[in-house]
Amino acid sequence: MDAMIFVWLILSIAIILFTILKLKLNPAIALVLGSLFMGIASGLGAENTINTIGTGFGDLMTGIALPVGFGVILGQLLSDSGGAKVIATTMIEKTSEKYALYALGITAFLLSVPVFYDVTFVILIPLAIAVSRQISKPLPYTVGAMVIGAGAAHTLAPPTPNPLAAAEILHFDLGIMVIVGTILGFIAAILAMKVFFLLLDKGLWNPEKDETGVAVYEEHAASQKKGEPSFIMSLIPILLPVILILIGTVMDAVMDDIPEIVTVLSNKTTALLIGALSAYIISRAALTKDECEQSATEALKSCGIVLLITGAGGSFGAIISATGLADMLAETIQSISASPVLALLIAFVIAALFRVALGSGTVASITTMTIMASVPAAVGMHPVWMAIACLSGSLSCGHVNDSGFWVSTNLSGFTITGGLKSYTLGNAITAVFAMIFAIIGCLVIPL
Template identity: 50%
Template sequence: MGEDMMLIVYLVIALAIMLGVVVFFKLNVAMALVIASLFMGIASGLGLVGTIEGISNGFGSMMRDLGIPIGLGVILGKLISDSGGAYSIAHAIVTKTSEKLALYSIGLAAFVLAIPVFFDVAFLILVPLSVQIGKQLNKPLPYPVGAIVIGAALSHTLVPPTPNPLAAASILDFDLGIMISIGAIVGFIATLVTIKIYFVILDKGFWKKETDEDSTMDNPYGKMEIPDNPPSAWIAIIPIILPSIMILLGSVGNVIYDENPEIITFLSDRIIALLIGAIAAYFVAAKSLNKKQRDASSSEAMQATGIVLLITGAGGAFGAIIQSTGIDQAILDIFVSDAQSVLSVILLAFFMGVLFRTITGSGTVAGITTMTIMAGVVTGVDVHPVWVAMASLSGGLMLGHVNDSGFWITTKIAGLSVKGGLKTYTTSEAIAGIVVLIITLIGAHIF
């Protein structure tokens, strides 16, 4: 067996170790990533010391690029959520559309909300509102629940400042402004298309209330405490769009100037942009939260950031070890043909993302690990790296199931059975992943 193929075999074994550690020993996925990294490095000949150094360097490199931005992004989202601003945005989007488009507006509201906040927060905010609208429209539970899952999942997966899309520009070395623009456009289109496809499937009798809903739950639709005097939707959305505008300023500057002026480079840096967004969120939240409450909200956000940073860093460590082995070139040699290089790279990134998501249950791990592996591959192919990022992320969106916390949040909060969770969370995200893949393949061949 050739050296390239042996590296592939080692990678498969490392993935199997990761799966075994998570499923059978119930260890945290971050610990599983470190254990898999140790095996991969030692087996592929990096040596004991070299493997440890690779893990440390990979973790440190990822934290250097993303640690502060992720923390600031979480603070921003927590303040907007706790102040009631997120609810104001959602309510404004849903109430300003016609009854015919109400369920689509729920999906778009979820898409907007999940840009600054995590999936579970966006879901909790929208579930009571969406279920009420579903009852008014005489639509079964999976219609409003599925719309929320689709919009929130696509936004969380494709649009910075959530960890995966934020990491994409650093890992694959391209302009973050491009990731914001492409992620937002593709995500918006994919949200509408996926909701339509999912509703067509539901219209054909896919849902069975008797087996797919859990009638034993006392409070199936969750509850979010909204302050009495939340900021308006227009005010609350400022901290969300302001960082994106600042980052895009740098992208525009790259087109206008041979080299961006220092002030534009400074203002468009992701740390500065998200710092300004977090400060804006702090002032916006002042309408409904006093200083003590805002400080408490920020502190809770930082506590929640810990596990996200640990998993993100561990994913970077695993990716760095894989990259150190030269497996990127092995993948290029074995799987990517000269005749169909762009198609092969896009599909390879997609299916690797699917594999990692299915095994680990974490879209963050799936996206970051896949993009790190593909970083070396993409340099040898005539395709913009943003499309490799989109393929990796869309694969990481696929097949979330019982080893995914989002699955249980959706299932338990919405009052579904496990079968119902598979029919909403898993099915809708699978459709979304395929829709994004199709858009990515088109985009990669046009731009």
């Protein structure tokens, strides 16, 4: 029976892949169908399977739905008020031409903490074109910097949905995910940019094959909103929730009894709520009340499908947990080798395969983390390293079935090969560095 559960898992994954790739159903529906098959085939019974699917969805949403929603509203207000553009232009203006590419990548990293990848790219692509002209570097350099910076933050740094869900699924403190994900993501992005620029210097890019020759943006004077927030004010909604969460994590580590006010304010829901409220206040100088309301409505439209897919991933995870498969997988890995490095490599490969097949980094990471949830305890490692491995794998292989690929490629005026060389390769290099850091981390700081 134990072996058959692994067979049911493979078949349920095949159902998910088939319904997404061939039937073109939404990933959330595909995940629920796969969950239904997995539960019934494994002997949970139809009624118990349905209840478990609902419980799994609800449990994950309890932990992340409000924080993600507040985070998306925060990012949309920052974008619509002009604050995101202020951050971008200020970061570039304060940097010498020598470091302009890295400044652009760091700006993309910073903006992608509260803002979805696609929105970050749309905001920054005109700036990337202007910087390319200013420093006399071909566009692939600036686009690559943006792709790497934004991809790293969106995948590894909370409060974006994937790393936020990681702490919930793998049961560890969100503040640890904030610290590790942000620091490792930032360092991996910087190193990936360096490698990517070296590859461009060595002749990776072929303008005739990799560019369409169609100018996507024409140079024009930048429009400025009335009441646009300053650079410092624009940073407040981004930094405030992170600081609050980290205060709770640090105090929990050094104190036996944390004051209740700290516990409340450092809770991820409260912290993101405060961040969203600060974004409302700061945006009011540039936006009317109706415009703020419209901005929030647009934000929730974009995050609704993300939450639905993420929650459906939670349902699949709950079914896997109910069958006992996650524990069996942990025991299997432990019997093969107790090495945490092997466990991390397996997680990375599984997430990468899901990303290649499905295109969705969210589905890839959520599904892999639920499958590997019992492994960290079995091999003696802190679950944050498993989270980094799963998230890195989900970043590694974005290509033509990924919406981010087409946003980056089309807005940059690149061909498909140009998109593969910039979006796919840039993110893959970042993923490899992040994975290396996860391996080092689990060996140096196991628990």
